[in-house]
Amino acid sequence: MKHPLPARPAHIAILRLSALGDVCNLVPTVRALQRQWPDVRITWIIGKGEHSLxxxxxxxxxxxxxxxxxxxxMRAIWRQLADTRFDVLLHMQQALRASVLSLGLKAGVRVGYDKARAKDAQHWFTHRQIAPRERAHVLESFMDFARLLGVEDTRPRWDLPIPEAARHEARRLSGEAAYALISPCANPRLRNFRNWSAEGYASVIEHLWSQHGLKSVLTGGGSVQEREMGERIRALVDAEAVIDAIGGSSLKGLLALIDQARLVIAPDSGPVHMANALGRPTVGLYATTNPDRAAPYCWRQAVVNRYPDAVRTFLHKAPDEVPWGQRVRHPDAMSLIRTEDVTARADALLASTDPAAGVAR
Known part of the structure; x- marks a missing residue:
């Protein structure tokens, strides 16, 4: 017998701990739930860095x-929520750690991914599963949880808050001139070959400076890899064309920097999804991950997509022969992206979007 779903939940728990891009893609589901039930109480169990965003x-x-x-x-959270019973728990993290955490939460019904999309045996920890869907974008996979509960209005909305202190931080870093924002590195993890070359970024920066009069603000975390990337890029470009803010901003400050940018360029990483959430014109650089699944949702047409080429070149298969979400874990995959691919997308977005609003003219 299936556990019944509440017709009008009063208190919903969301369990999604990471990562930055994923939590940005989940916010539209939160907004859809709030539109359906304006008085609903939503408790989101989230990771530390993601919360700061x-x-x-x-x-x-x-x-x-x-x-x-x-x-x-985990035990601290179980104690914190010991007296709380949720009408429904949306278990939206496909990781054993999150499933263990879910065991200490009280909920009338636990909803997880369908068996095909569940990883780490997540379906063993849930009562109900979302409807199967092949070849879904991450944002749509999250929205399927709202659909299962009966939500019909699934238009994506974000409304991310940016405090004035973050805007002040952004102005201090960027100055007053118009700029593009480039976040050259993805999260520095093992075999996470998502980064393009310093030479490629330098060529794009010179193009934006000479053809559009735009400075480029480099952003990222403070890791050695990211700082070294910034140094290599700066050594290749006119000093006036670039501002190196790598390691220099908080996550809210980065959000504010993105919000004031004319254009955002980055690989598959948090900043492209943050830019998407803010409606900023976004060029995503994709070769190791499938943009049909993980591109910035509202700017999918502007992605530089070399994923099919990477699958053929390094996996020796046709794109439709690999599992949905298959990554190309090869250090040369991103080298398939050409400078002219990126500058063409950038030129088109700058020509077709309002500088102030970041929306299509």
Whole structure:
């Protein structure tokens, strides 16, 4: 017998800990739930860094889990929520850590992914599963949870909060001139070959400067890899054309920098999805991940897509022969992206979008 779903849930728990891009893609589901039930209480159990990006999101109570605290951190959350029973728990993290965390939460019904999309045996930890869907974008996979609960209005909306302190931080870093924002590196993880070359970025920066009069603001975290990438790029371009803010902003400050940019260029990483959430023109650079699944949702037509070429070149298969979401874990995959691919997309977006609003003219 299936566990019944509440017709009008009063309190919904969302369990999604990471990552930055994914939590940005989940926000439209939150907004859809709020449109359907304006009085619903939503508690989102989220990772520490992701919370720093979304803190202040209207109508959402956050419970923060720092994965560095391990089981002790889980127990602290279980104690915090010991007297709380949710009408429904939306288990939206396909990871064993999150499934273990879910065991200490009280909920009338637990909803997870369908068996085909569930990883780490997540379906063993849930009562109900979303409807199967082949070849879904990440945002649509999240929205399927709302659809299962009966939500019909699934138009994507974000309304991310940016405090004035973050805007001040952004102005301090960027100055007053118009700029493009380039976040050259994805999260520095093992075999995460999503980064394009310093030479490629330098050529794009010179193009934006000479053809559009746009400075480029480089952003990213403070890792050695990211700082070294910034140094290599700066050594190849006119000093007036670039501002190196790598490691220099908070996540809210980065959000504010993105919000004031004429254009955002980055590989598959948090910043392209943050830019998408803010409606900023976005060129995503994709070769190791499938943009049909993970591109910036509203700017899919502007993606530089060399994923099919990478599948053929490095996996020796046709794109329709590999599993949905298959990554091309090869250090040379991103070299398939050409400078002219990126500058052509950038030129088209700058010509077709309003500089102030970041929307199509």
């Amino acid at each position: 979304l803190t202040g999101l209207s109508g959402v109570e956050f419970v923060v889990y720092d994965k560095a605290t391990g089981l002790a951190g």
